[in-house]
Amino acid sequence: MKFLFDFMDKNIAPLFEKxxxxxxxxxxxxxxxxxxxxxxxxxxxxPHVRDSIDQKRLMVxxxxxLLPCLFFGMWNAGHLFNINNxxxxxxxxxxxxxxxxxxxxxxxxxxxxxxxxEVLFAIVRRHEINEGFLVTGMLFPLVLPPxxxxxxxxxxxxxxxxxxxxxxxGVGYNILNPALTGRAxxxxxxxxxxxxxxxxIGSAKTTLDNSLLGTVAENVDGVTAATPLAVAAxxxxxxxxxxxxxxxxxxxWNMTVGTISGCIGSTSVIAILIGMAFLLITGIASWRVxxxxxxxxxxxxxxxxxxxxxxxxxxxxxxxxxxxxxGGFLFGIVFMATDPVSCAATNTGKYIxxxxxxxxTVVIRVANPAYPxxxxxxxxxxxxxxxxxxxxxxxxxxxxxxxxxRALNHA
Amino acid sequence: MAEFKIKKGFDIKVLGKPAPxxxxxxxxxxxxxxxxxxxGLKPRLKVAAGDRIKxxxxxxxxxxxxxxxxxxxxxxxxxxxxxxxxxxPIEILIEAGTxxxxxxxxxxxxxxxxxxxREQVVAHLLNAGMWPxxxxxxxxxxxxxxxxxxxxxxxxxxxxxxxxxxxxVLKGDEEAFQVGINALAKLTEGKVYLCKSAGSNIPDFENTxxxxxxxxxxxxxxxxxxxxxxxxxxxxxxxxxxAQDVILIGKLLITGELxxxxxxxxGGPAVREASRKHYRVALGASLTPLFAKxxxxxxxxxxxxxxxxxxxxxxSDTSVRYYGSExxxxxxxxxxxxxxxxxxxxxxxxxxxxxxxxxxxKAKTWKLGTSLNGSHRAMVVTGWMDRHQPLNIMTDFLIRAxxxxxxxxxxxxxxxxxxxxxFALASFVDPHKTDVCKIIKxxxxxxEEEGI
Numbered sequence: 001m002k003f004l005f006d007f008m009d010k011n012i013a014p015l016f017e018k019x020x021x022x023x024x025x026x027x028x029x030x031x032x033x034x035x036x037x038x039x040x041x042x043x044x045x046x047p048h049v050r051d052s053i054d055q056k057r058l059m060v061x062x063x064x065x066l067l068p069c070l071f072f073g074m075w076n077a078g079h080l081f082n083i084n085n086x087x088x089x090x091x092x093x094x095x096x097x098x099x100x101x102x103x104x105x106x107x108x109x110x111x112x113x114x115x116x117x118e119v120l121f122a123i124v125r126r127h128e129i130n131e132g133f134l135v136t137g138m139l140f141p142l143v144l145p146p147x148x149x150x151x152x153x154x155x156x157x158x159x160x161x162x163x164x165x166x167x168x169x170g171v172g173y174n175i176l177n178p179a180l181t182g183r184a185x186x187x188x189x190x191x192x193x194x195x196x197x198x199x200x201i202g203s204a205k206t207t208l209d210n211s212l213l214g215t216v217a218e219n220v221d222g223v224t225a226a227t228p229l230a231v232a233a234x235x236x237x238x239x240x241x242x243x244x245x246x247x248x249x250x251x252x253w254n255m256t257v258g259t260i261s262g263c264i265g266s267t268s269v270i271a272i273l274i275g276m277a278f279l280l281i282t283g284i285a286s287w288r289v290x291x292x293x294x295x296x297x298x299x300x301x302x303x304x305x306x307x308x309x310x311x312x313x314x315x316x317x318x319x320x321x322x323x324x325x326x327g328g329f330l331f332g333i334v335f336m337a338t339d340p341v342s343c344a345a346t347n348t349g350k351y352i353x354x355x356x357x358x359x360x361t362v363v364i365r366v367a368n369p370a371y372p373x374x375x376x377x378x379x380x381x382x383x384x385x386x387x388x389x390x391x392x393x394x395x396x397x398x399x400x401x402x403x404x405x406r407a408l409n410h411a
Numbered sequence: 412m413a414e415f416k417i418k419k420g421f422d423i424k425v426l427g428k429p430a431p432x433x434x435x436x437x438x439x440x441x442x443x444x445x446x447x448x449x450x451g452l453k454p455r456l457k458v459a460a461g462d463r464i465k466x467x468x469x470x471x472x473x474x475x476x477x478x479x480x481x482x483x484x485x486x487x488x489x490x491x492x493x494x495x496x497x498x499x500p501i502e503i504l505i506e507a508g509t510x511x512x513x514x515x516x517x518x519x520x521x522x523x524x525x526x527x528x529r530e531q532v533v534a535h536l537l538n539a540g541m542w543p544x545x546x547x548x549x550x551x552x553x554x555x556x557x558x559x560x561x562x563x564x565x566x567x568x569x570x571x572x573x574x575x576x577x578x579x580v581l582k583g584d585e586e587a588f589q590v591g592i593n594a595l596a597k598l599t600e601g602k603v604y605l606c607k608s609a610g611s612n613i614p615d616f617e618n619t620x621x622x623x624x625x626x627x628x629x630x631x632x633x634x635x636x637x638x639x640x641x642x643x644x645x646x647x648x649x650x651x652x653x654a655q656d657v658i659l660i661g662k663l664l665i666t667g668e669l670x671x672x673x674x675x676x677x678g679g680p681a682v683r684e685a686s687r688k689h690y691r692v693a694l695g696a697s698l699t700p701l702f703a704k705x706x707x708x709x710x711x712x713x714x715x716x717x718x719x720x721x722x723x724x725x726x727s728d729t730s731v732r733y734y735g736s737e738x739x740x741x742x743x744x745x746x747x748x749x750x751x752x753x754x755x756x757x758x759x760x761x762x763x764x765x766x767x768x769x770x771x772x773k774a775k776t777w778k779l780g781t782s783l784n785g786s787h788r789a790m791v792v793t794g795w796m797d798r799h800q801p802l803n804i805m806t807d808f809l810i811r812a813x814x815x816x817x818x819x820x821x822x823x824x825x826x827x828x829x830x831x832x833x834f835a836l837a838s839f840v841d842p843h844k845t846d847v848c849k850i851i852k853x854x855x856x857x858x859e860e861e862g863i
Contacts, residue, residue, distance in 0.1 A: 001749075005747075030786070034786050035750070035752070036749070036750065037747035037748060037749055037750070037751070038747050038748040038751035038752075038782070038784060038785065039747070039783065039785065039786045040745040040746070040747050040782075041782070041783040041786065042713075042743055042744065042745060042780075042781040042782060042783060043781050043782075043783055044846065045723075045724070045846070045848070045849065046715075046717070046720065046721045046722055046723070046832070046835060046848060047719065047720045047721065047835040047836075047838050047839050047848070048713065048715055048719055048720070048722070048724075048739075048741065048781055049423065049425070049719055049720075049741070049779045049780070049781065049839065050782070050783050050784050050785070050838070050839055050841075050844065051760070051761050051762050051763065051784065051839055051840050051841075051842070052751070052756065052759035052760055052761045052766060052784045052785075053761050053763050053765050053766075053784070053785070053840075053842045054751070054752065054784060054785020054786065054788075054842050054843075054844070055785065055786075055788040055791075055842050055843055056751075056752035056785065057751070057752045057753070057765055057785075057842070058765070058842045060752050060753055061765060127789075128786060128787070128788065130788060130789065131788075169789075170789060171788075171789055171791065172788070172789030172790055172791045172843075173789065281764060282763070282764050282765050283763055283764045283765070284765070286794070340791050340792055340793050340794075341791050341792070345792040345794065345807055345808070346794075346805065346808075347794060350794075390808075394805060394808055394824075397803075397805055397824075398823045398824065400803075401803050401825055402823075404642070404803070405642040405643075405644055406644070
């Protein structure tokens, strides 16, 4: 190992440093070099010591927090496929393998295409490769249906990274969450492959047929499975949305465990809660956003519940706690809304931002059934509003601090 | 007399606390004065290499205020004057002579000092070369003798790792301290505040109002004291001093000659364990022999004049400096850790909960080095920079304003209440390795240049 590192330092590093032949590719070298070993740089001036945390650790820990969602999503995709395609002899292992053949290509395409853009921009702009794309590259596939064509994955992540992030200057400068930007683009550009009731469960055509994964006995073409949100939105006025959900096989329990059709990473409340616990224990994501987001759903959901049932849709009568476990809200508020770049920066601002995401999610879901996935739109909308919230918070801070100084001085 | 509990803050648990005992260190042959210690000062030299000088002779003066003089700490021969960028003198080396000849000044007692006018005190301190010990806020530069401060803050507190223990420094010099205070009280129509750390054994003094501060770092920072006791408006001026410098001023007034010694604390992981303590040293005296004795020698070291969080890197052949009562020495850590981004972090120190060590090694004191522990990245607003900030400052937004050169916004956000040292913890915790202190410093310089 030591020999290899010495060789790197002596022979490879000079090629990429200033004046070296491959100077333009320095960001690429820096990424690889600091991936293997922490940099040797020392503090330039006071403070003379620094915390051992760096951006790599920060971002990679978010990816770790996403792993329960990824693994559950893989199993769930395979499990639903095997059930709906009447695969014989399906076990946990074959479920997992089948799911892997569906999900991993999406993750890999997302990382590869996203990574190419990140590297390209870093080299052209001559700045370091930012580890933020590790999180984006993982978040994006987790909010897609498992059957999405890979070329759409590539287009979506490209749109998210370029329009959502790089044209603003890269990580730290963007306004919108890049992963959600990519998803929103696919949602409006190719609705047939990302919404509706035919996209959530793979058919034999959309995955490998391999005897190792279990034989598909009956080649079902286009399995139909609606998501809970679509079912609730379609419930007729005057009827019970809970009953409509139950008729389609959804109850609080399976929506919490996540053995239902939906986006890869966002069906299982339990997997999300594990990731959330990890983020909160390590202190990486803002609890303020998460807490106020949940409060927002509860308050606005309860308000809708209080409306007269005969005048409003059945969805508005759905108890507010259903909103917490249905659809992508929880995944969004834990992993997407807490993105430190696009989220409100002030502490007070975070409460407002989170609350409005929660509230808007319910409003969009209930009042506009054309877009059942309200969380995505709510987060993107609040991303845009976050600087405005911060502006008002900072203005009131300035007023308070001068008032405080004056009061103390004249006391 | 009030007690202030500072709730926010963070103590860096680093090895090498200096013991509360004083060792005499005497008889150095070489002395040095560093004109570049006085930031922004344009010195006009009054001596040349080879000159024979008395103790207390003028070495250089301030070009912008010729009454502000800087005097020699010893008598002997000017050995060399080393120049830095743009031929500005950065180091005046003086070889001590065998016979000491001193310049003498007027001397006073505790009572007679009270009969002086403000102008007389100012003129005396300027002439004796002790005025620059008084700093001024905002901007933390040498006090303007013409300004009228609304208060004077004497900082006798210590919260950073590690600062000299003032209760130890004070022992035996209570009278000089009182005389110094009496002189300072002449400079302001407002009050003189003495700010102490909770639990320190420092009595109250006449002509001052004492306040105690408890809590983690930065509860000992002057900005925190000012903010809690009497915050400054953009148009206000306050004078600030470090407590030991008040003793030096007092000694000048009592004895009528320049003070000879001060006490410095030497600490840090790279100082030999038995040698981590306080030393009584001659002002301006070369520390080379002392450092040779007390420092570990098998590593590349960084000597800091100041504490681990705030201070300048100095050469290891430095002399006792005009400012500062402590030196901190640690290893220049250029080691590279394998895949540091994913290791459990048992052996790395962090203030965040991303390392196992944060949970498991709560009581440990760490042998920290100067590694940056990561690479520079674009700043992302995490809110972590304010986590340990007791001042009512929105660090992230202040940095943005400073980077955008928006002086109005910087002032509105309170930059004038601060000094770059108040952002040491913000720099420390930042995962993107933003040099917050430097950005704030540039912001303050810009405002000073443009005028408020």
